[in-house]
Amino acid sequence: MKVLELDERRGLIKLRLESLDDMYWLMSILEEGDVVRARTVRRVKPDSSRPDSGERVPVTLSVSVEKVDVDGFSGRLRITGVIVDAPEWLGIKGRHHTISISPGRQVTVVKEEISPGVLEILKRAEAMSERPRALIVVMDERRAVVAEASDYRVRVVLELSSGVPGKVASDRERAAALGGYFRELADAIASRAERGDYEVVIVAGPGPVKEEFLGFLRGRLPELGERVRLGHASTATVNGVYEVIKRGELDRWLREFAISRDIRELDEFMSMLARRSRLVAYGLSEVSLAAECGAVERCLISSALLFSEKRGEVLSLIESLRRTRAEFHIVDSGTEPGEILDSLGGVVAFLRFSIS
Incomplete structure (x- = not known):
């Protein structure tokens, strides 16, 4: 909003x-x-x-x-x-x-x-x-621009010159300079990733260098995993950042990440439930009770439940979550994780402590 x-x-x-x-x-x-x-x-x-x-x-x-x-x-x-x-x-x-x-x-x-x-x-x-949701890197052999993107703004956080010499240099000199460029850029991305929980990191730009760097980045920062994606841009400038956004790739990958994140959360919930863990709750009544006790750490609520005849009860639950500083997220009922969540009563929660 x-x-x-x-x-x-x-x-x-x-x-x-x-x-x-x-x-x-x-x-x-x-x-x-x-x-x-x-x-x-x-x-x-x-x-x-x-x-x-x-x-x-x-x-x-x-x-x-x-x-x-x-x-x-x-x-x-x-x-x-x-x-x-x-x-x-x-x-x-x-x-x-x-x-x-x-x-x-x-x-x-x-x-x-x-x-x-x-x-x-x-x-x-x-x-x-x-909150920044994505890190966009546009690059070529000469330069790189790194920007954070939220729902409403783009902020450039780094502009880097590669230092790669021209074609008169030997292949060894160029390879060494390119390796140093890749390391410096990867370290900058790692530093930003430590400070921001980005949903996706996009590497884009003209020419083949972006593919080489993408492989290097995945090897150097494996913890980024599936969040790293290859995008398309015709220039390694701020205009290239906006080109990535205008293509619609960012929106598509953010939606894919949201669905993937919701699936992981529900997989974790089901695993804990199968182990009879006392640190999970599901169903509106049980989760509401946990929220009133301040026991909820994070909560998933389906859009179908929020926008149903039980809306008043759900709004009371969300108010309890806000008051006790619990995280909550609304899951689209039209997605696979949303359907799973609806089968569990439309709401599940991970607890800070047991209430039973």
Whole structure:
């Protein structure tokens, strides 16, 4: 979640939403009577036409919130209320409308007052979104640029000259310089990896050097494992970093990593459960009890459960997790790990200590 504008005096919050987790954060700050403004679709028809006829047109509307529902499969928030602002030509002010909000959308919320609790939720949601998720390395034989990428920004952390001599140098001199270049770049990546838990490390650039370095990096830093991927860029500059992002490779690999991470977490849970460990819990009632005792260390919650009729109970659980500083993550029910999680009651937890 990115807070695009925050005006406490006017009670105005403008947000950009990117993930299922952001759907939770938005849902947790909405209250009855808030005004939500967003782009939506409204059926427009002549007065004489049938109720189900007419053209669906995109339009920006504001509604006074009466009800918030969620589609557990798509993760869309459905915000229903009375239209308080709309283009006059539509003639629909005062009627009811439902705005559907999904990841990738912008939305504006206007509240009578922005409470300290809402400010804390926004702060936490934005901090999670700004955490660097990927390290992008674009390189060729002459130079390398290393950048951190979060959901909303890219920050260059290193620009390195290779020191590899020109073609007039001997093959031995060039090989020695290239080896030194690889070691210095790999050590810089290792240093960054120690400070940031990157979900993926992408090596890209023109020419064959990136493949050579990728093999070197995997041998020197085996702990990076499957997180290291080969990307494509036409230049070893900052523009090359943005090229990797625009190709969509970063988004695809981050999603693959998220699914892989969730599978590993559930494999660990099932292994502990098979050993009859007392340091795991599953099901909404059992995990909620553990959370109230401050026993939960980390928790996985399925999107289907969060966006079900048990939403109130799940929100109470998440509030307990926030209060006791437990980690939690929302798992997409449309993925393989999400289906496994749903079969376990939609929520599992790893405990700091036994409650039985």
